[in-house]
Amino acid sequence: ELKVEQNPLFLSMQEGKNYTIYCNYSTTSDRLYWYRQDPGKSLESLFVLLSNGAVKQEGRLMASLDTKARLSTLHITAAVHDLSATYFCAVDSYGGSQGNLIFGKGTKLSVKP
C-alpha cells in the first residue's frame, strides 16, 4: 500500500528565508504532483514531475523528484507572505496512467514579516 508522508506538517518562516518541504513515498512511482491550497479555497496545481531527476521552477518555488530515493522536495527561496498556504504532494500509486492518486497530509506554511 502506497503511503505518502510530508514534513514538516507546519512551517512558520520569516520573509526572505529559504526552506524545503519534503515528500516521501513508500512504493515505486515516477509521477508526483504538487498543489497549493489557500485557506477556504480550492486546490491549485503547481507542478507535475514525471521522471527521475525532474526539476520544475515557478517564481520562488522549485520542485524536484528523486524516484530512487522516493523523495520529492519543494524548495522555497526568499519567502514572501503571499506564499502562505497549505502545500500538498500527491503520488500516482501505480506509477503509470492509472490515476489513483495518494495525497500527503499537507504542509501548512505561514510566512511572517
Add this chain to the structure above:
Amino acid sequence: EAQVTQNPRYLITVTGKKLTVTCSQNMNHEYMSWYRQDPGLGLRQIYYSMNVEVTDKGDVPEGYKVSRKEKRNFPLILESPSPNQTSLYFCASSFEIATDTQYFGPGTRLTVL
C-alpha cells in the same frame, strides 16, 4: 472560461436521504476524480474515471457511487448518507492524468445530520 463546476456548494441533509453532487467540466478532459478533505487526513480519493464509461475506486469508495455517461459530467451519488460522510468534497479533471495538471472545482461542503 475553462472551469470545473460543482453543485451544490453547500448542503445540509439528514441521514439516509439520497443526494447527488454534480461535477461538470468544459475543457474536454478525459480524466475526472472525486476527493474528500477532512481535517488532519488531507485529501483522499473516492472514485476516478479515465474516460467515458470507465470508473475505478479510489481509497475511500464505501458509501459512494459515480457514473460517467458523458465526458463532461461526473456526478457523485450518496445513496444513504451517514454523518461520517460530512466533509468537504472536491471534483477535479485533467486532460490526461499521466502528464497533465488537475483542475479542481470550488468544493462542496456537505453536512449529514
